[in-house]
Amino acid sequence: MRILMWHVHGSWMTAFVQGRHEYLLPMDDERGPDGRGRAQTWDWPASARELTAGELAGERPDLVILQRPHEAQLLETWTGLRAGIDVPAVYLEHNAPTGTASASRHPYADQTAIPVVHVTHFNRMMWDTGTAPTDVIEHGICDPGHLYTGERPSLAVVVNEPVRRTRVAGTDVMLKLSRELPVDVYGMGMDQLADAAPWLDGRLHENFRQSELHRAMAAHRAYFHPYRWTSLGLALLEAMTLGMPVLALSTTEAPRAVPASAGLLSNDPAELQHRGRQWLDDPGLAADAGAAARAHALDRYGLERFLADWDALTERVVA
Structure with missing residues (x-):
């Protein structure tokens, strides 16, 4: 056709x-x-x-x-x-x-x-x-393979134009969490975010090729998806397919996409921070959740x- x-x-x-x-x-x-x-x-x-x-x-x-x-x-x-x-x-x-x-x-x-x-x-x-x-x-999702290493004790976020899309993308939620836990942000429009959040200096990464982005994401301990209102960000599904444990807000289609074994969905920032800290302190716990995330993503979104x-x-x- x-x-x-x-x-x-x-x-x-x-x-x-x-x-x-x-x-x-x-x-x-x-x-x-x-x-x-x-x-x-x-x-x-x-x-x-x-x-x-x-x-x-x-x-x-x-x-x-x-x-x-x-x-x-x-x-x-x-x-x-x-x-x-x-x-x-x-x-x-x-x-x-x-x-x-x-x-x-x-x-x-x-x-x-x-x-x-x-x-x-x-x-x-x-x-x-x-x-x-x-x-x-x-x-x-095209399966990139189980690339997860979790060697970097920080959370990865992928968002384009985070300053323009502040409320939609949950940029304010991410910035609040980034004052408590190490967070690295990938996407387009990182220069504007650098002006808004100078404490993220050295943790902002602009416009990688997809294959490069996948390997960079998979090196982080977990993925954080702070979107308030969206269809279903494909970066969330890609992170799960990589074998990453995920944190996300309990909004839109995310509850269908992320089972409890794969991470935490919550609208309570304190709960998200607590689980993120657990994973940063316990790489084995994070890897187990990431394996469950990958299995679910391949089954539902293959x-x-x-x-x-x-x-x-x-x-x-x-x-």
Whole structure:
């Protein structure tokens, strides 16, 4: 199958393009939001092909996967094809509502031509999609291997733009914990965080390649996921797959993703601090929780299940 979609979420796409299809990725000279093409910090197979808007005009994909409301118009402008009419389409919803959940109307609500596919059950519950057909295909993770060593007695956090996304990302929670326990932060926008938290000097790490990030994360004793409001951060699942024990807030989809044997989910900062201290003091205890986290992540979020679920849905939509 030839699937057209925009490169929007790199970690999710890294798993998706491992399938057996051909993936057509819009690309422009600036590699901006509507033309990123192939990933620059992940390794993708040759079946993920970059095409300019001009090249796309001569293509007729079997399916288009939309991820943002304006992409249907881009599709029609660049190819002359109308999503759900001239070419089968689904709308993939990565995010939880940004407004009040009880009043958040999905942009594809109350239409029947284009199914809305959510990445978590939490997303589907929070969005009002009216009479639109919906489905849930939970995340899939490419197994990086059991890389955990836990040799560094500190907690790892992965977050992009932590200053801009303070409340959403739980940056304030992380900063409070970092005054009590050693914390290292990985992601983009570390310069702004350095200005806001000078005590983290030497513990901020900017924009690693995925393979480098995995090895760096796995050297830390545990992973801390402070997000208040998100769909389900893939960094949390990646940390579990690496074999890391995890701390997280008990919000959104996290309670489904993290069993008690794999770590602690709590909205009490004192409880999170206490468990983090336990792991820092007892590497064996941390390693046992990390092994349970990896086993659970491979079972629930394995790549084979993820790709099989998507194959079943796309075949149904195209048929």
